[in-house]
Amino acid sequence: MSKQRVLSGMRPSGKLHLGNLVGALDNWKKLQNDYECFFFAADWHALTTEYNSPGNIKENIQEMMIDWLSVGLSPEKCVLFVQSRVKEHAELHLLLSMITPLPWLERVPTYKEQQQELTSLDLSTYGFLGYPLLQTADIIIYKAHKVPVGIDQVPHVELSREITRRFNFFYGPVFPLPEPMLTEVPKLLGIDGRKMSKSYDNAIYISDPPQEIRTKVSQMFTDPNRIKRTDPGNPDLCNVFAFHQVYSPPEIVEEVRADCRCAAIGCVEDKRNLAENIICYLMPIHEKRASYLANPRMVEEVLEDGCYKARGFAAQTMEEVRTAMKIV
Numbered sequence: 001m002s003k004q005r006v007l008s009g010m011r012p013s014g015k016l017h018l019g020n021l022v023g024a025l026d027n028w029k030k031l032q033n034d035y036e037c038f039f040f041a042a043d044w045h046a047l048t049t050e051y052n053s054p055g056n057i058k059e060n061i062q063e064m065m066i067d068w069l070s071v072g073l074s075p076e077k078c079v080l081f082v083q084s085r086v087k088e089h090a091e092l093h094l095l096l097s098m099i100t101p102l103p104w105l106e107r108v109p110t111y112k113e114q115q116q117e118l119t120s121l122d123l124s125t126y127g128f129l130g131y132p133l134l135q136t137a138d139i140i141i142y143k144a145h146k147v148p149v150g151i152d153q154v155p156h157v158e159l160s161r162e163i164t165r166r167f168n169f170f171y172g173p174v175f176p177l178p179e180p181m182l183t184e185v186p187k188l189l190g191i192d193g194r195k196m197s198k199s200y201d202n203a204i205y206i207s208d209p210p211q212e213i214r215t216k217v218s219q220m221f222t223d224p225n226r227i228k229r230t231d232p233g234n235p236d237l238c239n240v241f242a243f244h245q246v247y248s249p250p251e252i253v254e255e256v257r258a259d260c261r262c263a264a265i266g267c268v269e270d271k272r273n274l275a276e277n278i279i280c281y282l283m284p285i286h287e288k289r290a291s292y293l294a295n296p297r298m299v300e301e302v303l304e305d306g307c308y309k310a311r312g313f314a315a316q317t318m319e320e321v322r323t324a325m326k327i328v
């Protein structure tokens, strides 16, 4: 039986942090073994909000790809490509725009929320409104069955399903209905206790050298109720402990849990241990990074091959779409 297809993408914002690693890449690594996976750098999506400062999109794609490959995404197992290099996404986006009622896009929760939050940007653009439609084109052009998403992205996949249903109703059953694939992922906050994000300057990056990791971990917020060294702590309220659960061996996690509760270990010492465990975890990833950095041509070759495969698939789908819409 042929494998089901999975599609997911990431905006190219440059180097990735540990939140991206546990939130998406670790899951992608597992999926590539069981599904036919297409993973892409969503550079057109980046322009929906950063149209006035495209900055270093090309360099950011390169940086992001090095992280993807170094953490274990394998071009032998999945297709890695860049959205803007597969022009068929834009064609399908245009054709879908003909059948998509405007209110469907206006009622997407993130549309209003982001307009209110990102007040420094003028987001009253068609590109921003049409972002979930482009996302639909990204998904269905590969006839993806599953889309790994966080809970906040489920409404987008629901919209994609509605649009797909409408297309199939008008023109015939060209596309399977994509389904959201919800995965439980550990929640790692930034070193200041807020969501880990480049814009908050609170992230630990996959590429951070050991000394930087030690410095950042030493600055991490801990259980806010543990003021003095002699106070017992509550690991469940501590971001450092959340990191232990991902990066430390299980027996150490249990030891920290017990020692923290009876103040047998101090936060300074515990953070020092955690930093070493993160460094140890990242060591093989850093070795791979070094080899890709020394040979950027290898990354470009992966992308060329991935874009070629993605274009082949997308072109075939567009043949079917044009035939169904009688615009051959």
Ligand code: SF4
Pocket: 222, 223, 226, 233, 234, 235, 238, 239, 240, 241, 256, 260, 261, 265, 266, 267, 268, 270, 271
């Ligand atoms: S000992 Fe570790 S887990 Fe406990 S509060 Fe301090 S940093 Fe957090």
